[in-house]
Amino acid sequence: MTGYTYTVFIILIPLVMFLVTGLMGxxxxxxxxxxxxxxxxxxxxxxxxxxxxxYFFGGHHAEGFQTIIPFxxxxxxxxxxxxxxxxxxxxxxSVMMLVVITTISFMVHLYSIGYMHGExxxxxxxxxxxxxTFSMLGLVIATNIFQMYIFWELVGVSSFLLIGFYYxxxxxxxxxxxxxxxxxxxxxxxxxxxxxLSFVTGTFDFGKLTEPGTAxxxxxxSMSFMGISAMTWAMxxxxxxxAGKSAMFPLHIWLPDAMEGPTPVSAxxxxxxxxxxxxxxxxxxxxxxxxQAPAAxxxxxxxxxxxxxxxxxxxxxxxxxxxxxxxxxxxxxxxxMLALGVSGYGGEEGLGxxxxxxxxxxxxxxxALLFLGAGSIIHAVHSNYMYDMGGLxxxxxxxxxxFLIACLTIAGVPFLSGFFSKDEILVAALxxxxxxxxxxxxxxxxxxFYMFRLYFTVFWGKDRHYHHTPxxxxxxxxxxxxxxxxxxxxxGYIPFHHLVxxxxxxxxxxxxxxxxxxxxxIGLLGIAVAWILYKKESDVPAKLAAKFGMLYTATxxxxxxxxxxxxxxxxxxxxxxxxxxxWFDRHIIDGFMVGIGLVTEKVSYQIKxxxxxxxxxxAFMFVAGTLALALSMIYFLM
Amino acid sequence: xxxxxxxxxxxxxxxxxxxxGVCGFIIRRNLITMxxxxxxILNSVNINFVVFNRYLYPDxxxxxxxxxxxxxxxxxxxxxxxALIINIYRKMQNIEVENVNELKF
Numbered sequence: 001m002t003g004y005t006y007t008v009f010i011i012l013i014p015l016v017m018f019l020v021t022g023l024m025g026x027x028x029x030x031x032x033x034x035x036x037x038x039x040x041x042x043x044x045x046x047x048x049x050x051x052x053x054x055y056f057f058g059g060h061h062a063e064g065f066q067t068i069i070p071f072x073x074x075x076x077x078x079x080x081x082x083x084x085x086x087x088x089x090x091x092x093x094s095v096m097m098l099v100v101i102t103t104i105s106f107m108v109h110l111y112s113i114g115y116m117h118g119e120x121x122x123x124x125x126x127x128x129x130x131x132x133t134f135s136m137l138g139l140v141i142a143t144n145i146f147q148m149y150i151f152w153e154l155v156g157v158s159s160f161l162l163i164g165f166y167y168x169x170x171x172x173x174x175x176x177x178x179x180x181x182x183x184x185x186x187x188x189x190x191x192x193x194x195x196x197l198s199f200v201t202g203t204f205d206f207g208k209l210t211e212p213g214t215a216x217x218x219x220x221x222s223m224s225f226m227g228i229s230a231m232t233w234a235m236x237x238x239x240x241x242x243a244g245k246s247a248m249f250p251l252h253i254w255l256p257d258a259m260e261g262p263t264p265v266s267a268x269x270x271x272x273x274x275x276x277x278x279x280x281x282x283x284x285x286x287x288x289x290x291x292q293a294p295a296a297x298x299x300x301x302x303x304x305x306x307x308x309x310x311x312x313x314x315x316x317x318x319x320x321x322x323x324x325x326x327x328x329x330x331x332x333x334x335x336x337m338l339a340l341g342v343s344g345y346g347g348e349e350g351l352g353x354x355x356x357x358x359x360x361x362x363x364x365x366x367x368a369l370l371f372l373g374a375g376s377i378i379h380a381v382h383s384n385y386m387y388d389m390g391g392l393x394x395x396x397x398x399x400x401x402x403f404l405i406a407c408l409t410i411a412g413v414p415f416l417s418g419f420f421s422k423d424e425i426l427v428a429a430l431x432x433x434x435x436x437x438x439x440x441x442x443x444x445x446x447x448x449f450y451m452f453r454l455y456f457t458v459f460w461g462k463d464r465h466y467h468h469t470p471x472x473x474x475x476x477x478x479x480x481x482x483x484x485x486x487x488x489x490x491x492g493y494i495p496f497h498h499l500v501x502x503x504x505x506x507x508x509x510x511x512x513x514x515x516x517x518x519x520x521x522i523g524l525l526g527i528a529v530a531w532i533l534y535k536k537e538s539d540v541p542a543k544l545a546a547k548f549g550m551l552y553t554a555t556x557x558x559x560x561x562x563x564x565x566x567x568x569x570x571x572x573x574x575x576x577x578x579x580x581x582x583w584f585d586r587h588i589i590d591g592f593m594v595g596i597g598l599v600t601e602k603v604s605y606q607i608k609x610x611x612x613x614x615x616x617x618x619a620f621m622f623v624a625g626t627l628a629l630a631l632s633m634i635y636f637l638m
Numbered sequence: 639x640x641x642x643x644x645x646x647x648x649x650x651x652x653x654x655x656x657x658x659g660v661c662g663f664i665i666r667r668n669l670i671t672m673x674x675x676x677x678x679i680l681n682s683v684n685i686n687f688v689v690f691n692r693y694l695y696p697d698x699x700x701x702x703x704x705x706x707x708x709x710x711x712x713x714x715x716x717x718x719x720x721a722l723i724i725n726i727y728r729k730m731q732n733i734e735v736e737n738v739n740e741l742k743f
Contacts, residue, residue, distance in 0.1 A: 613739025620664050 003054070004070035007088050010047045010098060011141065013040045014105075014134035018127050025123025031113070033123035037130055038109040044133070045102040055095045056499050064505035067091040067207060072143055081202065087143035089206060092500040093283055093357055097140035100364045101273050103487070105133045107480035108268040111372050114477035115264055115379060125165060129268070132158035136273050140280060144204035145194050148281070152190070152245070155277060156183050159269050163261040175260040182254040186244020193237030197288075200230050210287040228295070235289050235296035239282060239303075246278025246333050249307040253561055255330060259322040263375030266322060271329050271371050272364035279336040279360055286353060286502060290345045301341020305436045308334025310559075312446040316453065317545075317556040320384045321374050324454050325367070328410070331443060332363050338440065339425040342432035343502065350502030351509065352432070355424030358496040362417035365491050366409040369484035373403040376477055377458060380470035386454065390461040390537070395470040398478045400459050402485040407455045409488045411448035412523040417492030419520070426519055427512045444519050448526030456534035648689040655682035669723045669733040673716060680712045 017040040021033040055065070072087030109129060116125055135154035142148035157180075164176030198204055242248075247255035258270050269275070282289065282300060289297050311330035318324045336356045343352025376399040381389055393400040409418040422444060429437040472478065498506035533541050545552045554560065610617075655678055662675030684705040691701025723733055730737050 615735055615738065616664050623660055623664065 004051065004068055004088075004090055006047060007051055007090065007098075007141070008071050010044045010051070010102070011088075011134060011137040013044045014130045014137065016040070018130035018134060021123055021130060022127035025127060028123070030122035033126045034109075034113045034116075037126040038106070038113060040130065041102065041106045041109045041133065044137075045106040048098040048102040051090070052095050052099045055090060056092075064503065065092050065499075067504075069143055069207070075147075084146045084204065085144055086147055088141045089143040090141070092504055093280065094140045096357060096361060096500055097280060098137065100276075100361055101133065101136050101140065104268055104272040104364055104368045105129070105136075107368065107372070107484060108264045111267075111375070111477050111480045112262075112264040114474045115375055116262065119262075121165065125162075125262070128158055128161045128165070129265075132162065132269060132274070136277070139277060142206070144206060145197070145209070146204045148284075149187075149190065149194060152241070152277065152281075153187065155274050156180065156187065156245075159183075159258070159274055162265040162269060163258045165262055165265065166260070169260070172260040175254075175257040179254040179258050182251055183244045186251050187241050189237040189244075190241020193234045193239075193241065196230055196234035196237065200234065206284060210285070229293070231288070231292040232295050235285065235293035236299060238285060239289075239296060239300055242278030242281040243303065244278070245281075246275050246337065247307075247330055248278065248303050248333070248337060249310055250561070252307060252311065252330055253565055256323050256326045256558070259320070259326050263322065263371060263378060266326070267368045267371030267375065270326065271367040275329060275333055276336070276360050276364065279333065279340065279356065282337065282340050283353065283357060286340065286343070287345060290343070290502075297341055299341075301338050301433065301436060304334045304337025304339075304341055305439045306334070307331070308338065308443045309439050309446075310334075312443045312450065314555055314558050315450040316446065317552060319386045321377065321386055321389070321454065321458065322371075322384055324386075324450060325370055325374060328370075328447065328451065329367055331447060332359070332367065332410070335422070335425055335440065335443070336360055336363070338436055339428055342429050342436060344432075346503040347505070347507050348509070350507075351424060351497075352428035353502040354497050354500060354509075355421060355428050357500045359421035359425055361494070361496070362409070362421045362488070362491045365484055366406045366418060366488040369402060369406040369481060369488055370410070372477070372481055372484065373399050373406060376473045376481065377403075379473055379477070381464075381466060386457045388464055389458045391459070391463040392470060393459040396459075396472050398472055398481060402478075402481040403459070404455065405485045406488055407451045410451050411527060412444055412519060414516075414520055415492070417488055417490065419516075420492035423512070423516050423519060424509065426515045430512075430515055441519065441522060445522035445526040448523040449530050452527045452530035453534050456530055460535055461537045645689060645693045648685060652682040652685040652689070655679075655685070667734050667736060669719075669726065669735055669738075672735060673719050673723070676719075677712060677716070680708055684708055 017037050021037055025033040055068075068090040070088050070090065072085055074083055075086040076084040078084075109126070112125065112129065116122055119125070132155065135151045135158055138151035139148055139155055142151060160176050160180040163179050164172050166172045194204075197209075201209060203209065240251075244251045255270060255275065259266055261270075289300070308331045311327040311334060315324050315327035315331065318327060336359050339352040339356035339359065341352070343350055343354075343356070345353075376396065377389065377392060378384060380392070380396055380399075383389070405416070409416040412419045412422045426437060426440055426444070429440050495506075497509045501507060533544075557563075659675045659678030659682060662678065663672050666672050666675060687701040687705045687708070691698065695701070726738060727733050
């Protein structure tokens, strides 16, 4: 089982590309870095596809897929037992993630050549894209939780760099800072969780942690804190890290603001790859969470369900096209978390797990497509706002068709990929928790409604006054759109239930018409309502908004969560905690140190006259001192 | 030749020489004179070495050799000091020790 050594190159190529374009990019023509980065990414993509093909379809997997570690080295050895390793772990979810990341990343690289054309910092952009891809790949193939944590932070840094790509723009700087601080705050929970987990189990390795029926949790049962067992604490804390990256409520506030970054970045990082890192983390730790900390799994399910509803409601009222998509992403991530929350382990019980990974895959395709399509629209009309758009279907035919496909996919229209994955999630939810099922059912309708509100407003309705006639994007931008549209349509036919399952053994699923038909109907209902309200421009939506009054305003302002956070941080934490601490630091700690300095200075002024420069004074002092010493020794010792 | 002279006499002479040297070093202003005072201090020490050697360990020679070393080092030291004094004289046109105080605070 060592035929996978070439997987090392999948992650090394982006690293090399980052170093090369980052260090040399300034000296070349900008386009060279773009092409170089794209070729490198294409190579990684090809290697990932080869890996996936030979892993999933080469050989027999009747008794389940093996976990393969083609490469591992000791990175830091503290003691005989405390060793941090770096390596590559191939199992169904990591191979699937390799494919997702390299596919989307390659498409985004290609697209960016067109989208970022002529921007200052073109080479820097591609260097950061490569850095991000490298860290994300390192995250998913991590063999142990510590390696994952290292790459987890690298991903956070590269996200920070890319959100703040337009660093002259104050809003972009603020957004990147916000994203970094919020996720970093969550990562603190992750780190503490890792420490508790490794303290209890004595290992970092995923292999040992997730082995079924393992004995390493033997001592965990007796440990508890505040009436909750140590493992539950560890899993909740690790989930907080995942929730920060995946922007789960209440740590969701950074994701909408992160849309300040260039649109391809939003597609790559904030729709398809980085934000699913939290879902991936939960999936990676799934056996531990499921068997050792069922309470944590409950929490994950409810947080996911609430986030999906909450974000879908906000998405209805937003006017910034990218923010609608951002809230839609939040909502879909909520779906995935919820599916993990309601999943069992093994066989058909593990339907939620499989559905979550399935939805992760299809969502990556259609959400990246939506973002790239939005980028194409923004490229054409130079505005982010829906009220600056209308009637664009004539000007942007390819974008229009691909965007429509993506909207249909996310709305769950039958036989497109979103339909299959969403349906599996709903079935899993129905089996385990009726309340969560009801929430998801409503969200399915809301999703269809807000996506088609966006679609009809942008592509139908009246023409706006454009500065120049909008024109279709160049081929280098539409090619990724077309590829992703095809992927969105057909990704649903991948037999995920044979490939990616909780216990790595395939099982058989059947279409559950009791769930599928109502969910399609509510999706169609959402589309129909959007059709009536937004196909032709009318004042009905405005009247409805006025009718809801307060509720509408609250939703439009995202339920004031940003304001609440600002209030808590600025007014309460800054005033009552930070300022006293700062005062203590400035006056007590600094005062003490400054005092020492002042006393020394004052004393030295007093005695500096003794250094007169007169040799004979010194000699006299010396002799007098020696005599005094000698006399005192005689007096005291004799 | 020194039979019959007790050790204390030598020590008294060397102590007097030592303190004359110390007083000269502290009191005199002329650098050359201070140099001579240092020579007095060194030579008082030499006397001590030789006398202790002769009275306490008559069959050994370490003390005498030490005094020879001191004579040699005193010569070297005198040559360095004289060179410094000449430079000071060139700079200041005199060799008063009070004028050499440029390295104070």
